[in-house]
Amino acid sequence: xxxxxxxxxxxxxxxxxxxxxxxxxxxxxxxxxxxxxxxxxxxxxxxxxxxxxxxxxxxxxxxxxxxxxxxxxxxxxxxxxxxxxxxxxxxxxxxxxxxxxxxxxxxxxxxxxxxxxxxxxxxxxxxxxxxxxxxxxxxxxxxxxxxxxxxxxxxxxxxxxxxxxxxxxxxxxxxxxxxxxxxxxxxxxxxxxxxxxxxxxxxxxxxxxxxxxxxxxxxxxxxxxxxxxxxxxxxxxxxxxxxxxxxxxxxxxxxxxxxxxxxxxxxxxxxxxxxxxxxxxxxxxxxx
Amino acid sequence: xxxxxxxxxxxxxxxxxxxxxxxxxxxxxxxxxxxxxxxxxxxxxxxxxxxxxxxxxxxxxxxxxxxxxxxxxxxxxxxxxxxxxxxxxxxxxxxxxxxxxxxxxxxxxxxxxxxxxxxxxxxxxxxxxxxxxxxxxxxxxxxxxxxxxxxxxxxxxxxxxxxxxxxxxxxxxxxxxxxxxxxxxxxxxxxxxxxxxxxxxxxxxxxxxxxxxxxxxxxxxxxxxxxxxxxxxxxxxxxxxxxxxxxxxxxxxxxxxxxxxxxxxxxxxxxxxxxxxxxxxxxxxxxxxxxxxxxxxxxxxxxxxxxxxxxxxxxxxxxxxxxxxxxxxxxxxxxxxxxxxxxxxxxxxxxxxxxxxxxxxxxxxxxxxxxxxxxxxxx
Numbered sequence: 001x002x003x004x005x006x007x008x009x010x011x012x013x014x015x016x017x018x019x020x021x022x023x024x025x026x027x028x029x030x031x032x033x034x035x036x037x038x039x040x041x042x043x044x045x046x047x048x049x050x051x052x053x054x055x056x057x058x059x060x061x062x063x064x065x066x067x068x069x070x071x072x073x074x075x076x077x078x079x080x081x082x083x084x085x086x087x088x089x090x091x092x093x094x095x096x097x098x099x100x101x102x103x104x105x106x107x108x109x110x111x112x113x114x115x116x117x118x119x120x121x122x123x124x125x126x127x128x129x130x131x132x133x134x135x136x137x138x139x140x141x142x143x144x145x146x147x148x149x150x151x152x153x154x155x156x157x158x159x160x161x162x163x164x165x166x167x168x169x170x171x172x173x174x175x176x177x178x179x180x181x182x183x184x185x186x187x188x189x190x191x192x193x194x195x196x197x198x199x200x201x202x203x204x205x206x207x208x209x210x211x212x213x214x215x216x217x218x219x220x221x222x223x224x225x226x227x228x229x230x231x232x233x234x235x236x237x238x239x240x241x242x243x244x245x246x247x248x249x250x251x252x253x254x255x256x257x258x259x260x261x262x263x264x265x266x267x268x269x270x271x272x273x274x275x276x277x278x279x280x281x282x283x284x285x286x287x288x
Numbered sequence: 289x290x291x292x293x294x295x296x297x298x299x300x301x302x303x304x305x306x307x308x309x310x311x312x313x314x315x316x317x318x319x320x321x322x323x324x325x326x327x328x329x330x331x332x333x334x335x336x337x338x339x340x341x342x343x344x345x346x347x348x349x350x351x352x353x354x355x356x357x358x359x360x361x362x363x364x365x366x367x368x369x370x371x372x373x374x375x376x377x378x379x380x381x382x383x384x385x386x387x388x389x390x391x392x393x394x395x396x397x398x399x400x401x402x403x404x405x406x407x408x409x410x411x412x413x414x415x416x417x418x419x420x421x422x423x424x425x426x427x428x429x430x431x432x433x434x435x436x437x438x439x440x441x442x443x444x445x446x447x448x449x450x451x452x453x454x455x456x457x458x459x460x461x462x463x464x465x466x467x468x469x470x471x472x473x474x475x476x477x478x479x480x481x482x483x484x485x486x487x488x489x490x491x492x493x494x495x496x497x498x499x500x501x502x503x504x505x506x507x508x509x510x511x512x513x514x515x516x517x518x519x520x521x522x523x524x525x526x527x528x529x530x531x532x533x534x535x536x537x538x539x540x541x542x543x544x545x546x547x548x549x550x551x552x553x554x555x556x557x558x559x560x561x562x563x564x565x566x567x568x569x570x571x572x573x574x575x576x577x578x579x580x581x582x583x584x585x586x587x588x589x590x591x592x593x594x595x596x597x598x599x600x601x602x603x604x605x606x607x608x609x610x611x612x613x614x615x616x617x618x619x620x621x622x623x624x625x626x627x628x629x630x631x632x633x634x635x636x637x638x639x640x641x642x643x644x645x646x647x648x649x650x651x652x653x654x655x656x657x658x659x660x661x662x663x664x665x666x667x
Contacts, residue, residue, distance in 0.1 A: 012524070013524055014524070015544070016544065016569065016570060017544055017545060017568045017569065017570060018544055018545055018568070019527060019529075019542050019544050019545075022544075085524055085525050088299070088525070091298075091299040094450060095298065095450045096297075096298060096299060096302070096326065097323075097325070097326075098450070122332075125329065125333070153580070153581055156306070156578075156579060156580045156581075157302070157303070157306045157580050157581075158306075159306075159310070160305070160306030160307055160309050160310040160578060160580055161302075161305060161306045161309055161330070161334050162309060162333075162334040162335065162336075163330075163333045163334050165333050166333070187579035187580075188310075188578055188579055191310070191578070213570065213571075214575065215570050215573075216579060216583075217575075218575065218576055218577060218578055218579040218586075219577060219578075220575060242570050243568075243570055245568060245570040245571060
């Protein structure tokens with residue numbers, strides 16, 4: 001994994017500080033051209049990995065990249081699935097199973113499984129999970145996706161319930177079908193490491209908030225630093241600026257001083273901001 | 289350690305199960321739903337004991353506290369059953385569709401000394417809590433008007449297939465969406481005296497309203513407007529906002545930030561001065577032990593569990609509070625014909641004295657405490 005990964009929150013009206021800023025960004029990035037020009041700026045600054053949700057609009061980005069293979073020769077995608085609001089909104093309207101069915105390419109599969117009698121077999125669960133993964137991966141066909149992430153809402157929801165077997169199913173499927181490494185995004189990093197251990201996922205890629213403010217580092221900043229010092233995993237830090245609450249220089253200096261952080265994922269809307277983040281990382285992160 | 293049973297495993301029930309199951313002081317002793325598939329999957333993969341019948345769960349598991357997240361029309365009978373068995377209850381919002389049930393159940397809970405709470409998670413959103421803190425200080429002077437809004441993308445086509453699109457089961461934008469800003473209003477300003485000028489209109493739905501607009505009046509001259517739509521595709525998810533005007537300024541808050549304009553800095557809390565002050569959720573939000581989908585969802589359950597441990601029968605969004613919100617929701621519903629509905633204070637809200645002084649008294653008290661702390665630190 002590269003030291004810097006480019007995130008996509010800014011493109012889809014996600015801002016943890018301000019709804020107004022979020023809306024302004026959503027307006028600005030309505031056109032795929034606007035998204036591409038920022039992605040190009042990242043690419044030209046050497047940030048060639050795009051860590052993105054499987055939002056419908058990413059399909060427009062992947063189309064562009066496919067159609068100009070030469071320009072984007074080094075472009076790598078880390079898909080993060082699923083785009084959770086799509087499911088959450090559908091659940092309100094169609095119920096839990098209705099929502100899942102809606103997003104399965106073959107809705108009949110779930111019907112058949114549910115008709116199959118009272119018992120929902122392991123193969124049925126596996127079937128549903130793998131079909132959902134395949135549906136989300138369609139937009140990345142033909143592109144490089146060496147790491148595939150499961151989004152934090154799903155990871156943490158499963159983690160809380162103790163449904164850890166799903167992590168194993170996810171990991172096995174992305175390895176087998178996409179020759180990719182599984183990645184897990186979480187707001188509960190230390191606890192997730194225990195769960196991944198328990199299902200035998202060794203040295204996992206785990207992406208979590210890591211910032212000086214301790215913002216959304218559940219279980220406490222100390223438990224995170226302890227995990228970075230003592231656990232075997234590949235850490236990706238997100239929200240290092242805590243949505244702009246920490247000065248960039250201070251934020252990068254702090255996060256790069258921690259042991260075992262392999263990558264930082266960041267979002268930016270302008271060439272200047274991308275370049276200054278790259279510079280900061282070069283300044284503070286000389287010997288990873 | 290509290291033994292908890294989860295009743296209803298839809299979107300909210302599963303979310304509560306995940307959060308509470310991770311809580312260090314909880315043992316989930318059973319989950320209950322009418323869908324055998326969901327029970328089968330949870331039983332097999334999480335090892336939790338599953339029940340198709342709530343009563344069977346109570347008979348075989350030692351349930352001390354229950355989380356009820358069933359379609360709203362089932363709340364009243366299920367809550368009653370729990371309370372009669374001496375079980376503490378966390379119930380999803382809205383509490384009861386008939387406010388008479390709400391008031392009766394609040395009384396029953398008080399009589400039994402049980403700890404109750406309704407899932408009005410906005411009370412646990414840091415920015416909305418900050419609004420409450422500022423109002424209680426009297427920092428806005430005399431409040432004259434409030435606008436409470438909630439918009440989001442739920443009903444965007446003619447027919448939904450769940451109970452949420454059926455009025456008699458507690459569906460519709462009033463119970464599903466408007467309940468949240470209405471609860472913030474009753475939290476901030478108490479019991480309104482009337483509801484009028486109500487518009488309940490359909491945008492896409494066939495059976496329920498998609499938009500709710502109404503005017504509220506409080507006894508002390510505060511007027512309020514509520515503007516709600518769950519058919520707004522421009523938003524990614526539900527967005528709630530309150531704007532409050534007073535003689536000393538204005539507050540605008542959503543879940544991300546609070547913007548405060550003050551004409552005079554006194555008696556605002558520390559950190560607020562004349563003119564604009566903006567504070568963000570990143571600095572205001574407290575840490576939670578386990579996070580699934582917003583600190584507020586973890587925090588509300590944690591608050592309920594702490595209250596159970598402390599036997600604190602009175603607390604934020606308890607059944608007494610939720611009864612007031614239910615009465616307002618009912619008044620909005622019945623004023624949909626263009627009438628003016630008086631909202632009579634429930635027995636609970638009359639009996640209940642304010643837990644803490646508000647306005648200038650709160651300010652004086654806080655100032656006294658601040659002085660004490662200050663001089664203490666010197667010594």
